[in-house]
Amino acid sequence: RKEVEQDPGPFNVPEGATVAFNCTYSNSASQSFFWYRQDCRKEPKLLMSVYSSGNEDGRFTAQLNRASQYISLLIRDSKLSDSATYLCVVTRGDSSYKLIFGSGTRLLVRP
Amino acid sequence: GAGVSQSPSNKVTEKGKDVELRCDPISGHTALYWYRQSLGQGLEFLIYFQGNSAPDKSGLPSDRFSAERTGGSVSTLTIQRTQQEDSAVYLCASSRTVGETQYFGPGTRLLVL
Numbered sequence: 019r020k021e022v023e024q025d026p027g028p029f030n031v032p033e034g035a036t037v038a039f040n041c042t043y044s045n046s047a048s049q050s051f052f053w054y055r056q057d058c059r060k061e062p063k064l065l066m067s068v069y070s071s072g073n074e075d076g077r078f079t080a081q082l083n084r085a086s087q088y089i090s091l092l093i094r095d096s097k098l099s100d101s102a103t104y105l106c107v108v109t110r111g112d113s114s115y116k117l118i119f120g121s122g123t124r125l126l127v128r129p
Numbered sequence: 130g131a132g133v134s135q136s137p138s139n140k141v142t143e144k145g146k147d148v149e150l151r152c153d154p155i156s157g158h159t160a161l162y163w164y165r166q167s168l169g170q171g172l173e174f175l176i177y178f179q180g181n182s183a184p185d186k187s188g189l190p191s192d193r194f195s196a197e198r199t200g201g202s203v204s205t206l207t208i209q210r211t212q213q214e215d216s217a218v219y220l221c222a223s224s225r226t227v228g229e230t231q232y233f234g235p236g237t238r239l240l241v242l
Contacts, residue, residue: 061220
């Protein structure tokens with residue numbers, strides 16, 4: 019079983035739609051959680067950190083459920099520029115620097 | 130300011146040859162990381178350097194892989210006797226210190242024929 023599991027998608031949605039991605043992680047000792055965005059043939063870039071209380075950044079909302087070991091990302095009012103692969107990332111419980119990446123969920127926003 | 134840079138951007142080599150991949154971290158960043166992204170796979174941690182501390186090599190897949198960081202700045206990842214399964218994108222990241230946001234370079238695409 020992978021340490022971080024994501025639905026690979028693709029999610030194909032029209033502009034303006036709301037879309038949600040889910041992610042589960044297996045190591046209950048994981049301490050930090052992130053969503054990264056990766057455009058085709060580009061490097062990953064941090065989208066947002068995920069906190070236990072949930073956090074919002076503009077159109078993006080991230081939630082963490084430690085009991086269920088579940089992370090989510092909600093994108094409201096999708097834009098064409100949101101088309102990318104979204105990577106769920108956790109740190110391995112025994113270190114704060116080893117990022118463990120999911121395989122990513124691909125989002126396609128169509129006009 | 131300048132981000133993380135990596136060279137070469139692309140490398141094609143023959144099976145059995147050695148390759149060296151270079152990473153220049155963001156100036157002032159003490160922590161440096163190497164990851165590998167194989168086709169259709171998530172990023173895989175390889176090795177981590179923090180200042181003058183001994184590196185964490187726990188992610189290196191075999192003893193054909195090694196890395197060094199000279200002067201606390203530039204790092205080189207070396208793959209000896211390359212195999213076809215080594216074909217991947219090798220990504221370097223740096224952070225100001227351990228636990229802070231990791232910024233990735235554009236990667237080196239390695240193809241072993």
